[in-house]
Amino acid sequence: MSENLFQNVILTHAHQERLRAILIHPENLPLWDDEITQIIPTANGAVQLSRRPPALNEHEWLTVTTTASQISYHSHGGRLDYELVFTLVGDTTQTSLTEELRVTNTTSLPVPLRLLVPIAKAAFSRKLQALVALAESSGKVFA
Numbered sequence: 001m002s003e004n005l006f007q008n009v010i011l012t013h014a015h016q017e018r019l020r021a022i023l024i025h026p027e028n029l030p031l032w033d034d035e036i037t038q039i040i041p042t043a044n045g046a047v048q049l050s051r052r053p054p055a056l057n058e059h060e061w062l063t064v065t066t067t068a069s070q071i072s073y074h075s076h077g078g079r080l081d082y083e084l085v086f087t088l089v090g091d092t093t094q095t096s097l098t099e100e101l102r103v104t105n106t107t108s109l110p111v112p113l114r115l116l117v118p119i120a121k122a123a124f125s126r127k128l129q130a131l132v133a134l135a136e137s138s139g140k141v142f143a
Helices: 016-023 026-032 113-136
Strands: 003-012 036-041 047-051 059-066 070-076 081-090 095-105
Touching: 003 113, 016 026, 016 081, 016 095, 016 113, 026 036, 026 047, 026 113, 095 113
Parallel strands: none
Antiparallel strands: 003 095, 036 047, 047 059, 059 070, 070 081, 081 095
């Protein structure tokens, strides 16, 4: 069972396919999330992420699943297990990108979840803005 914590929405002129190409490859994460220091791919398609301390999840395992309009990051192995769902909706001129954080396990949290929500929402919003800036640029990404 998962609990929806928050949702951030941003509009961009980046095309959906560019955003999708960035999001489906976890190797792109350090390009828009400056806390991530290392990504190690595994044989089963997951990646192991490492973040600079102090971080709630300094180490975690991440898998990516996709549908026609969504890309989901499934994380486990850290203090907070979560699903981060990106939903892409748009046309040829603009894309609405929604991210929703769903917590799946909170048993290892050092503080109550309700105290983390506003901090996490703001941090995820900044990273979402960095993702959009990357998508709107002509920078190279894994595709």
